[in-house]
Amino acid sequence: MKRNLPIFFPLLGLVFACVTAQASNSDLPEWVTQAAGAQVTIPQGEHPKAIVLLEDKLLTVNPDGQITERYREVVKILRPQGRGYAHPLAWFNKDHNLTSFHVWSIGPDGHQYSLKKDQIFERGSEDWGILYDDVRFRSANVPGSDPGGVVAYEYTMRYPLYSGNEPWEFQNPIPTVKSVFEVDLPAGWRYRSLWRNYASIQPTEVQPNCIRWELANIPGIDLESIPLAPAEGALTGRMEVYFSAATLPDGPKEAPELWTRIGQWYTQLAAPESEGPADIATASRALTDSNVEFMSRIQKVADYMQQKIRYVGIEIGIGGYVPHSAEEIYRNQYGDCKDKVTLMIAMLDAVGVRATWVMVDTDRGVIDPAVPSLIGDHMIAAIEIPEGYHNPALKAVVTAKTGKRYLIFDPTNQYVPIGLLPTYLQGSTGLLMAGADSEAITLPTLAPDTDTLDRKANFILAADGSLTGTATVAHLGASSGGLRYSLVMSNDTEKRQKLENALREDFSSFQVNSEDIKNARNLDQPLIMSYGITAASYAKHAGDMLLVRPRVIGSDATALDDVSRKYPIEFSSTRDWRDSFDVKIPEGYKVDDLPDPVNVDTGFASYHSDVKVSSGVLHYSREFIVKKLEISAGDYPALRKFESQIYTDENHDAVLTKTN
């Protein structure tokens, strides 16, 4: 288990429940019985499913850069669902050689168990899009793993020091009583440490050049059921330790220089793979050439990467980081994210455009610019923009410290066009891999007007309450990528079912009369869904009144709970959504009452809606703009109020009465 946030237990003034494991002496290692016997205090009102009694990670670094890791973990199960946190787990692969794995447990009745080899099972990893990965894990079904039981395990592993840093991810979804991290360095080696989301502590030198950090009572970060929560990895405390036989950076340039160090390590590994053979250059020049206008050139290559190169991951050992050769990727016409970038670099190079890799994480906020690391899980491209070149279509642009401007592009995402950036990457940090010029960059947050939704509809309401009409819904921008993907992957029947399922939210009884979808794959064009619909009993009779909801389709309010908020609030994207609906009221009816207009601007979002009547037609219009990607926990009450106003507006009825 890894990754979690700095929440401090309000220890004083609370009543604590005390939990002590019934560990008895046996052949269990002393560190297990010691951890299991510790008295644990759980703040009143909290109900963790389990608790980490001990995490203990010891890294022994050899002068040749090989690391031996010994990892220990002891977890106490407190509730039945806590069993899920008490799975012994040791991941390994070709480069990470698992040399031992032991599991012990203490049942709630005090029985002690030491698992034998034949009780350990091994599985291969399964990830979406990964055809082959040499990563495996060992685990076991552990006796006594019931509430009150304790599960402990230890493994040792040898692996090479890749980029010169290792993480200590001490915060978990459940509380941790004690976490220890120890690094035993060769004589003369130096280290630095950087912290995120947690107050740093000073280590102790337990032996010459053996450094130990120890934390106690680390609160858990459980994001289950928290609406609009950031990624767990963006909130959890973590320390990164950097070590080297040479001098390490220090002072205000420490983080930038450490990023550069990682970038240099990666660039020298990956760069040779992007040197493509002649046939790649030929293929690239068949698409475009160096004389074509820059945007057009990169567009052609980007289209090729998005449409032709299939996502297939084959990762062995360091292949989790290093791409396959451009030649191999081109020959197979498939590859994973870093492969796609690598081939793109080669193809762009053939037509006079320079590009490089950018390491990112698909969860916003996981990569911290102040804590250089290899924690990212994705690779995208940075395409160098010629000096003086400007094009309004290039929106996802960053300027590096070198003064070079780069267009950031994700070739793995087949449905966000070049120029824009997928929403999950916006506002994140990435590592621009540019050799000695490598640096952490902040990926752009695009303006709301780049991500739009326009719903327009015309309906005729009959006196019996039935509604007939047509609607057009146009999506444009990065947010439309998910829907485009979903539609491209659907057949006609499935597309209709998706539409019908969506309309179920707005109509209790309806019939779709026609439907049409345009531009699902034309990424620079709005994705347009249009349909005709008849909805019986849309308007409801209440005595002599006929109630009609002017906001006919599309609900944009987000449901929020009234629990006090500890964590920041994250929106999926900035955006601008607009509605315009006309409803012709039936003959013999007039408008008796209309909902009031709504005009709210919170700073992070705004909402305006209005209902008017003219020539027997109800006209509803609204605009909902989200301006920021993240707001603080302190803004939660304002957000609740804001969403409440949207709910109210969306559900307001206009009242029609008979004219005579």
Place this chain on the structure above:
Amino acid sequence: MLAVLRRALVLCLVLAPLSAFAFPEWQEPTPAELSMKSYAADPDAPAVYLYREETVDDALHMHSTYARIKILSEKGKDMYSDVELPYLSGYSVDSIAGRTIHSDGTVVPFTGKPYNKLLTKEGNLKVMAKVFSMPDVQVGSILEYRFKLHYADGIVASPHWLIQRRIPVVKAHYHFMPSPDRDGGSRFITAVEYGHEMIANQLLFTRILPPGDNISHDVAGRFDLTVENIPALPHGDFLPPLGNFSNRVIFYYSPFTNGAEYWSTIGKYWSKDFDHFAHVSDKIRSAVNGIVAPADTDEQKVAKIYAAVMKIDNTNFSRAHTAQENKAEGVKIKSAEDVWAQQRGSSDDITRLFVAMVRAAGLKAYGAYVVNRDTNVFDQSYLYWGQLDDEVAIVSINGKEVYFDPGQRYCEFAKLHWKHTWAGGIRQTADDTQIFTTPGEAYTDNIVTRNAELTLDPNGQVHGRIYVNMTGVQALRWRQAALRSDETAIKKDFDKEFQGSMPPGIAVKTDHFIGLADYGHALMAAVDVTGTLGNQTGKHIFIPAVFFEAGDSPLFAQTKREYPVYIHYPYTISDHLKLTLPPNLTVESTPKPAFINYSPNADYVVNFGSKPQIFEYARRLRLSNTLYKATEYPGLRDFFQKVSSDDQAQFAVKVAPVAVSASAPVQAAAPAGGK
């Protein structure tokens, strides 16, 4: 069935995407295949098998597969570009070859290497897979690949021809040369069932084929089948368990030649095993004597025994203990007596204990072994014991046979879990076994009643409590959920589920449950309601009239339906709400009552009542029929859409003028709970 045969069957199931023995040459694509944009018989198909050939020579211990797949959409590309061929230890996959043919006829050979991937390794079980990715796949490409599976001497692996697949099959050919061992060439054990070893030297098969398609069988014992234009497997929501009714031919080696002999013989073995486990020992008698009183009626005796076994830790709902754990605790569960002594056992163990104890009390009790209706339909023609899932009990009380499900912890007395109703299988009789079907359920067996008393204050805030009473399926579901987690967790889950049907602005929070461990009474949830209710437009306030369903959507949205609809169980939902309004509000109008009759399948009734400051409604929805033909779908959809439409009714409230300080307009739809 047989240990080895079972192993072989597992293998066949593992080898889903497959097979040619003497490999056919690559077939050259026709112009029509190259230019094909869609498949006329199924325009929605993401891809089609242009051809599929599976050849099995069980004598040579080899299966071979040859597949030609036309990619018709991005989804088809996604589904078929990567190939994964799982196999067990003792088997090997080799001779992998493939090529991609573009729609212009360009051929891209597969020159990559297949990777050997570990799926799982545990004890002696090791499952690997050969994986490879086809080169340069585009929409319009034809993918061709072939491979061979070899297995060791001493293993037989008769084929499962799963003819109907996720995509249509234009043409397929299957060939099978059975093992000569079945003729006694060499003795091999294929069946060990309940300790009985049998020589499985009869080759049988079960088949479901399109009309007109037949398997040919020549004098050399070879089987051949060619099929054409096979539609894709059905998929979607509310489908009956059609999985084992797709077009298929399942070959298997069996000790038996006919079903009557098979079910009778293995049934006897199972029955003997059941009775051996459920032996009425002195300890069982003693336990029963401590539970029942001589004066008890038969029903009372059974009820007391049932109550006693319901307290036992059912490891299917908690955690199966490891052998090491049992050894450490000195636990051996080999009989009903052991289950009672340890107060712990699996679902089947507990069912057998229940039968033993009822027998000890002097009643006739029988075991039964049935399929789980959520996934399976019992197929008597398929002589495969493994299709049976769970054991249930039958007790003769006052001359009437009553069904029990003691393996389903907290199942109501004399009831079955819904998945065990209308379920086929085999049962014990007084002196034999027989094939049978369990009884079904009525809408009166599964009732949810929801009663709410709410008060709206002058500021538009609503508060009050809902009492939800559940019997049957829903009660059992939540009780068993609590066994797997705990009450804190299921309160949250209950809130989440309940919140979904609430009107906007309403938040629910479960205060407590009554009867989570008391299967003898309805399970009650007490749920607190807060939030705002109603929308004000000018001088009117409109409030959802059918409170409990105001946030729900119609059950069936799709206009068209190709397959039958299968709703798991019949049910009744019965609601009552009383809403007290503040003095400044009076009910202006209420919706008209409604009755929707969809006889004999379902009905719906809702009635509204009001006094100046009180609004009330009562609603009842009953569903009695659970299976509908595709042709009946429009009627079913229409019924639920009408229900949903009536559930969206609102009532109007008039606002009396009051001093500004005393009231504020009703603000609806505060997004208080998540919906």
